Amino acid sequence: MRISVIGTGYLGATHAACMAELGFEVMGLDIDPAKIEALSQGVLPFHEPGLPELLRKHVATGRLRFTTSYEEVGAWADVHFIGVGTPQRAGEHAADLRFVHAAARSLAENISKDALIVGKSTVPVGTARSLVDVIRRHSDPSVRIGLAWNPEFLREGFAVQDTLAPDRIVFGVDDPADESVLRAVYARALENETPLIVTDFETAELVKVAANAFLATKISFINAFSEITETVGGDIRTLADAIGHDARIGRRFLNAGVGFGGGCLPKDIRALRARASELGLDQSMRFLAEVDQINLRRRDRVVHLAENMLGELAGKQVAILGVAFKPDSDDVRDSPALDVAVRLYNAGADVRVYDPKANHNAAGRFPRLDYVDSLEAACSGADLVVLLTEWREFRELTPEDLGPLTEGRRLIDARNVLDAEAWEAAGWQFVSLGSKYTP
Numbered sequence: 001m002r003i004s005v006i007g008t009g010y011l012g013a014t015h016a017a018c019m020a021e022l023g024f025e026v027m028g029l030d031i032d033p034a035k036i037e038a039l040s041q042g043v044l045p046f047h048e049p050g051l052p053e054l055l056r057k058h059v060a061t062g063r064l065r066f067t068t069s070y071e072e073v074g075a076w077a078d079v080h081f082i083g084v085g086t087p088q089r090a091g092e093h094a095a096d097l098r099f100v101h102a103a104a105r106s107l108a109e110n111i112s113k114d115a116l117i118v119g120k121s122t123v124p125v126g127t128a129r130s131l132v133d134v135i136r137r138h139s140d141p142s143v144r145i146g147l148a149w150n151p152e153f154l155r156e157g158f159a160v161q162d163t164l165a166p167d168r169i170v171f172g173v174d175d176p177a178d179e180s181v182l183r184a185v186y187a188r189a190l191e192n193e194t195p196l197i198v199t200d201f202e203t204a205e206l207v208k209v210a211a212n213a214f215l216a217t218k219i220s221f222i223n224a225f226s227e228i229t230e231t232v233g234g235d236i237r238t239l240a241d242a243i244g245h246d247a248r249i250g251r252r253f254l255n256a257g258v259g260f261g262g263g264c265l266p267k268d269i270r271a272l273r274a275r276a277s278e279l280g281l282d283q284s285m286r287f288l289a290e291v292d293q294i295n296l297r298r299r300d301r302v303v304h305l306a307e308n309m310l311g312e313l314a315g316k317q318v319a320i321l322g323v324a325f326k327p328d329s330d331d332v333r334d335s336p337a338l339d340v341a342v343r344l345y346n347a348g349a350d351v352r353v354y355d356p357k358a359n360h361n362a363a364g365r366f367p368r369l370d371y372v373d374s375l376e377a378a379c380s381g382a383d384l385v386v387l388l389t390e391w392r393e394f395r396e397l398t399p400e401d402l403g404p405l406t407e408g409r410r411l412i413d414a415r416n417v418l419d420a421e422a423w424e425a426a427g428w429q430f431v432s433l434g435s436k437y438t439p
């Protein structure tokens with residue numbers, strides 16, 4: 001079976017390389033020629049642990065190729081996965097489906113043998129059903145083109161392992177023949193007893209957005225409690241540990257901090273609200289507005305703490321540790337860390353940024369911040385250090401590491417990963433989110 005993957009960003013490039021690893025012949029397609037050029041040379045244009053090795057391996061064997069030609073994939077592949085972006089529409093909450101529609105239409109126009117199109121992008125409920133019509137109108141009637149929805153649950157930073165060994169697999173199908181094709185594609189995972197849910201288009205689309213809405217809610221839930229412990233005292237980490245012992249709640253995704261970001265959770269909860277509203281169900285998803293607001297207030301909190309600790313920001317040197325939206329990723333889309341860095345800069349601080357992998361992407365968005373290539377360069381002479389992305393090298397920091405470098409011995413741990421007692425004992429003014437600020 002030959003597989004094409006349409007859109008070779010974080011999701012698509014990972015999926016393409018992993019399908020090759022499973023033994024399929026794969027062709028990745030993107031409309032960005034620079035991306036295709038890099039991938040064809042075996043060069044991954046973003047950071048994802050373990051993926052460069054897979055890419056190089058399968059480009060070298062010839063099992064994994066890349067193209068910008070829909071005509072080529074349309075004549076070649078039996079299964080076409082769509083993994084193009086579904087970003088938030090400018091100035092609105094709804095998802096921008098132009099890329100998904102364009103990909104489906106281009107495939108329909110170019111597929112010249114029986115094939116299955118499989119949507120992986122995260123889309124509002126109802127999208128797959130609307131694509132059936134797009135495909136029918138633009139395809140050769142003598143060719144049978146099936147459609148299925150197979151949402152993707154990979155986490156950046158763990159994308160390879162999540163793709164090769166997923167928690168569960170969901171097929172949204174309309175025809176048993178399409179289910180059989182998907183079962184053949186995922187045979188390895190199914191042999192390993194990965195739970196499989198076979199359902200209709202609508203449920204498959206909703207599973208993905210429901211999962212993301214739940215995760216976002218869990219983070220904002222604990223962050224809302226941070227607002228209370230910041231006011232009355234108490235320890236948010238102990239609170240999270242204590243409730244997390246209840247198996248019905250679980251400890252994961254209960255880390256209080258500067259909140260969620262990235263290319264998925266924020267835009268997915270907004271798109272879900274927008275879709276519910278279109279369906280006349282505004283009230284059902286209204287709580288997600290609160291989830292979003294709690295999340296954004298965490299960023300305000302870090303900026304206010306910095307102002308309180310430094311008095312006046314103008315002329316003060318602030319070291320920013322981390323701008324990626326999460327560790328082990330270079331993704332800065334809707335990154336809380338980058339947002340806070342920019343706001344401190346706009347308030348007059350002299351901001352020095354160090355992220356092990358994301359400086360380049362952040363500089364592409366906000367070139368005016370001062371990006372440096374080491375922790376030492378960021379912290380030397382700093383009046384305040386703000387830990388915003390919990391990379392391992394930051395989680396392992398000790399007061400002894402930073403003490404000799406900084407000017408001010410002030411630190412905000414916006415991810416709750418350091419040992420407050422150790423820093424305070426070493427004479428630091430140490431503040432974490434969820435703890436009461438006492439000047």
Ligand code: NAD
Nearest residue numbers: 007009010011030031032084085086099102103121122152
């Ligand atoms: P991305 O922006 O990294 O990649 C999207 C790619 O699609 C880009 O390379 C773009 O050039 C390409 N593209 C756009 N229009 C195209 C077209 N008509 N034909 C071919 N290529 C086209 O985005 P991403 O993070 O990979 O996300 C893709 C989708 O997967 C989104 O719906 C996202 O919500 C979903 N998703 C992402 C993740 C993740 O962790 N990144 C996880 C699960 C689901």
